Amino acid sequence: xxxxxxxxxxxxxxxxxxxxxxxxxxxxxxxxxxxxxxxxxxxxxxxxxxxxxxxxxxxxxxxxxxxxxxxxxxxxxxxxxxxxxxxxxxxxxxxxxxxxxxxxxxxxxxxxxxxxxxxxxxxxxxxxxxxxxxxxxxxxxxxxxxxxxxxxxxxxxxxxxxxxxxxxxxxxxxxxxxxxxxxxxxxxxxxxxx
Amino acid sequence: xxxxxxxxxxxxxxxxxxxxxxxxxxxxxxxxxxxxxxxxxxxxxxxxxxxxxxxxxxxxxxxxxxxxxxxxxxxxxxxxxxxxxxxxxxxxxxxxxxxxxxxxxxxxxxxxxxxxxxxxxxxxxxxxxxxxxxxxxxxxxxxxxxxxxxxxxxxxxxxxxxxxxxxxxxxxxxxxxxxxxxxxxxxxxxxxxxxxxxxxxxxxxxxxxxxxxxxxxxxxxxxxxxxxxxxxxxxxxxxxxxxxxxxxxxxxxxxxxxxxxxxxxxxxxxxxxxxxxxxxxxxxxxxxxxxxxxxxxxxxxxxxxxxxxxxxxxxxxxxxxxxxxxxxxxxxxxxxxxxxxxxxxxxxxxxxxxxxxxxxxxxxxxxxxxxxxxxxxxxxxxxxxxxxxxxxxxxxxxxxxxxxxxxxxxxxxxxxxxxxxxxxxxxxxxxxxxxxxxxxxxxxxxxxxxxxxxxxxxxxxxxxxxxxxx
Numbered sequence: 224x225x226x227x228x229x230x231x232x233x234x235x236x237x238x239x240x241x242x243x244x245x246x247x248x249x250x251x252x253x254x255x256x257x258x259x260x261x262x263x264x265x266x267x268x269x270x271x272x273x274x275x276x277x278x279x280x281x282x283x284x285x286x287x288x289x290x291x292x293x294x295x296x297x298x299x300x301x302x303x304x305x306x307x308x309x310x311x312x313x314x315x316x317x318x319x320x321x322x323x324x325x326x327x328x329x330x331x332x333x334x335x336x337x338x339x340x341x342x343x344x345x346x347x348x349x350x351x352x353x354x355x356x357x358x359x360x361x362x363x364x365x366x367x368x369x370x371x372x373x374x375x376x377x378x379x380x381x382x383x384x385x386x387x388x389x390x391x392x393x394x395x396x397x398x399x400x401x402x403x404x405x406x407x408x409x410x411x412x413x414x415x416x417x
Numbered sequence: 418x419x420x421x422x423x424x425x426x427x428x429x430x431x432x433x434x435x436x437x438x439x440x441x442x443x444x445x446x447x448x449x450x451x452x453x454x455x456x457x458x459x460x461x462x463x464x465x466x467x468x469x470x471x472x473x474x475x476x477x478x479x480x481x482x483x484x485x486x487x488x489x490x491x492x493x494x495x496x497x498x499x500x501x502x503x504x505x506x507x508x509x510x511x512x513x514x515x516x517x518x519x520x521x522x523x524x525x526x527x528x529x530x531x532x533x534x535x536x537x538x539x540x541x542x543x544x545x546x547x548x549x550x551x552x553x554x555x556x557x558x559x560x561x562x563x564x565x566x567x568x569x570x571x572x573x574x575x576x577x578x579x580x581x582x583x584x585x586x587x588x589x590x591x592x593x594x595x596x597x598x599x600x601x602x603x604x605x606x607x608x609x610x611x612x613x614x615x616x617x618x619x620x621x622x623x624x625x626x627x628x629x630x631x632x633x634x635x636x637x638x639x640x641x642x643x644x645x646x647x648x649x650x651x652x653x654x655x656x657x658x659x660x661x662x663x664x665x666x667x668x669x670x671x672x673x674x675x676x677x678x679x680x681x682x683x684x685x686x687x688x689x690x691x692x693x694x695x696x697x698x699x700x701x702x703x704x705x706x707x708x709x710x711x712x713x714x715x716x717x718x719x720x721x722x723x724x725x726x727x728x729x730x731x732x733x734x735x736x737x738x739x740x741x742x743x744x745x746x747x748x749x750x751x752x753x754x755x756x757x758x759x760x761x762x763x764x765x766x767x768x769x770x771x772x773x774x775x776x777x778x779x780x781x782x783x784x785x786x787x788x789x790x791x792x793x794x795x796x797x798x799x800x801x802x803x804x805x806x807x808x809x810x811x812x813x814x815x816x817x818x819x820x821x822x823x824x825x826x827x828x829x830x831x832x833x834x835x836x837x838x839x840x841x842x843x844x845x846x847x848x849x850x851x852x853x854x855x856x857x858x859x860x861x862x863x864x865x866x867x868x869x870x871x872x873x874x875x876x877x878x879x880x881x882x883x884x885x886x887x
Contacts, residue, residue, distance in 0.1 A: 240738040241619055241719050245852040250831040254486055254504035256460035256511050258572075268854050297738065299620040302653060302719070303852060304831075305555040306458065307571035325620050328655055329555060333571035382587060383442050395573075396465075399581045402437060402446055406583055409436040409448055414687070 224338045226392030228364050230319045232292035235282055236356040237266075242296055243303035244330065248312045250304075261308055262315030292319040293360055295353050298346065299323070301330025310334040320362055322369070324349045335385045336395060340364065342379050364390055425591050425693040426660050427626045430566040434549045436583055444585040450548040451565075452478055452578045453534045454521070456512035457485040457833070458553030462576035463515040473519045474582045480543060481516045481523035483509055484533045486833045489796050489823035492526050501835035519579075532799020532825040535559040535767040539643060540801055542672025546661035546688040551578060556767045556849065557656075558649040562642035563669070564661035564691050566626070569650065589626045589655045590700035596631040598708035603883035605777070606641035607769055607847065607866035609633065610648040611713040613705060615723035622654030625700065628693065629659050633707035639668040640771040647768045648849050651720040660692035712881060715851045715864040716754055717742035722851075726869060726881045729753050745853055746861050754863070754879045760842035762793040762820075762874040763856070764867050766830035769847035770798030772805050774867040779811045781871035781885045782818040788877025793820035794836065796828040820874070832857045845873045 252264040270281050277284045294313070300323040301309060310333045313321070320340040331341045340362065344352070352360075352369075361370040364386065369377040388395060399406075424432070431447070439445035452475075459481075466473070473479060486505035488497055499506040516523035524531040530541060535556050538544040546564035551557060553575045560567035570584065577584055594613060600606075614621075627649050634642065642659050649657025666685060669675040676684040711725040722742060724730055732750040733739045743750060748757070764770070764778050775797060787793050795815050797803040803825055806812055812822045829836040830848035832855070838844040840859025847870050851862040865873070868882035875885075 238737065239741060243719070243850075243852045245831075245850070245855050249854055249858070250833045251858075253457050253833060254502060254508050256464075256508055258461045268858055299623070299653065302619055303555065303850060305553055305557075305569035305571055307461075307553075307573060310571075325623060327620070327653055328623055329569055329571060333573065336571065336573040382444070384444050384585075387442075395585055396577050396580060399446060399577055399583050399585060402583075403581075405446070406436055406448070406581060410582075413448065 224388070224392045224394060226390060227319070227338060228390055230292060230340065230362040230364070231359065232319070233290065233359050234293045234295050234352065234356055235288040235291040236295035236353045237282065238297050238353060240297035241299045241302055244301060244306050244309040245303055247301065247309040248306065253306060253308055258307075258311045260315060261312035262317070265312040265316045287357070290317070292317060293362070294318050294321045295349065295356060296321055296323040299325045299327060302327040305329045305333070307333045307337070310337050310339045314339050322349065322352065335389065338389060340389065342369070342381070344369075344377060344379055348377055423694045423696040423698070425697040425699060426564060426628055426658050426691055427566060427591055429691050430547050430549065430564075431588065433547065434566070439588055444587050446583050447549060447586045449551050449578050449582055449584060450478060451480070451538070451543055451550045453538055453550065453552035453557070454479060454481045454575065455485055455534050455552070455554065456483045456508045458572050459515065459575055460508060460511045461572045462553075462579055463519065465576040466519070466579060471580045473521060473579045476520040478582060479521045479579070480538070481512065481521050482531055482534050482537055483512055483524070483526070484825070485827045485831070487826045488834055489826045489828045489836055491824060501833065505834065529800050529804070532801065533767045533770065533827055535647065536770060536798030536802065539563065539639070540672070540799055542669050542675030545669065545675065545684070546665060547691050551584065555650045556647050558654065559643050559647040559767055561646040561649065561656050561658040562639060563665055564658060564688070566656060566658065568656045590624055592622060592625040592627050592654070593699040593702040594627055594629050595702065595704040596629060596633040596707050597704060598633060598706050599636065600633055600707045600710060603868060603886045604710050604712055605866040605868060606637060606644040608710055608713040609707060610645045611715065611720065611723045611864065612710055614648065614652045614721045615713070616705065617652050617703065619651060619719045619721040620653040622649060622652035625654050627652070627654045627657045628699070629657060631704070634659060635662065638773065639664060640773045643771070644768055648720065651849060661688050712866060712869045712883065714754060714869065714879060716746060716748055718745055718851055718853050720849065720851060720864060724754070726865075726879065727753055727755060755881070756878060757843060758878050759791060759845050759873050761838050761844040762787070762791055762870050763796070763829040763844060763846040763848065764870055765794070765796030765798070765828050766846075766848035767798065767827070768849040769867050770796060770802065772802050774847065775802070775806045775811050777867040778871040779814045781868060781875065781882060782820070783814050785818055785875050787819040787874040791874050791877050793874045794823060794829055795820050796823045797825050799825045829856055831855060838862070845870050845879060
């Protein structure tokens, strides 16, 4: 994971609530054995018509939205399955952060492990940001704040450890492995049989 | 036996698995007792192991099956696996190779133990009270029915568990759901969990572990409890748990991989110390009256959009997400759904594919025919369930009624294996998700119990099963 300390980009919003991982990437695309190249399948059934052409009514297909790295999404984004293909597809497409009023637990955990920043703000703030969709936001990851073009600072909460891993580009597996002695000790007194 | 502390069931299991407790700056390191793996969410994790020259720390705590992208028609050669496409077949091959190379037991196509990952764990007795159980699949919450702490993880975390048998976790909050009273005839665990999700919403459990308790839960057999815990994730919850009791122990006693002899006695002692103390405190509590419940169905595009089977769809025109769902489903607010023609009926999935689910469907379908225009697929949760159902002659009832009887797998729950619902068709399904396109692009899904699904198959429209039950 590459270290990342700030994100500056225009926003695009999908206002629908409860966008589940089947919408982010439908199950029929999960037969891959790789984590690469899933961006084409992102929001597939919303993004493309039956004939495979782009649906002109879907916001991400607007030319001016194609370079956006910050997705504003309706409440409870990423609910449903545990497929990590969802953040992989968002990242491969080019997103670096998702801002919503609620983000589902497993999706959030998966996003953080891949350097996609999940930010939760309250509903009123989300609404404000969505009203100004297309503006350029600066996300200062170190200070846990979003800065709007009119210099309004929006503080958000994020788990300290996850933030640290994103800023330093730390692989969490390495962190667990460094505790090998403690794990071995735990295993010695572990009571469960296989 | 009363616990000697004031902990909840969840806390008892959590504390026993803390390799290192959490602090303000660091998450806890939690030890995992059982890691279930399947073909869809593991290939990238094994690639990570290979790239870093790592081995699987505890192959004997890891069990593999193949369920998601596998065909449900009989398999005579590898060609039959390609039915869902070359990619699906490649994924299956990769799974076989990975399990072989890393020394993991895999229930292959010729194994009588193969089946849906959340069906076989309990069936084999691998799922036990007090264990921590994970799988790269959100419905891992199913195993909480035994008093295990079980939850779905992503593929990166699958890699963490393979390599270290541990996960980094923040301690979730607890929500107690007390279900008082008794479920009436024709009203099942599926109806109850749909009602609960309808009440708390699809994000109502986010950040929480749910514990289900109360008279109606205690009266349930293990299969019904699994249906309840299975769908905890549909309320956004990390996990769902039910304290073990004599029903749990009776279920496990004869299972092939449950502890035997002296080990059984030791395990039983420990299991009995797990339930929440009567003084335990929860972050939140709610209660539900089971007496008043009717069969439930979903009408929208998430499992929280539920109504009684005869009730009108609510009106909520100011909500754009609600309107989007109504439009997709082609249903009318203010009207009940019971006149809508059904095209497809699916009985299966990790929610409702166990022997009692099949018995319930057979009870309704016996000596009846499904409606002319209905396609009905009945997919047992495991090969073991398939053999048991056939020994009881249930398959003959299904076939005589005009339904298809298949091999085990996830099948039409998520349509990864070629079993899909055509665009625009209305499907009544005993699975767990009615998301847009879940069963196939453009497919419209209504979630229901096996009883309601079977009754609807006969009538060719959504039907109240209670009139078929004496």
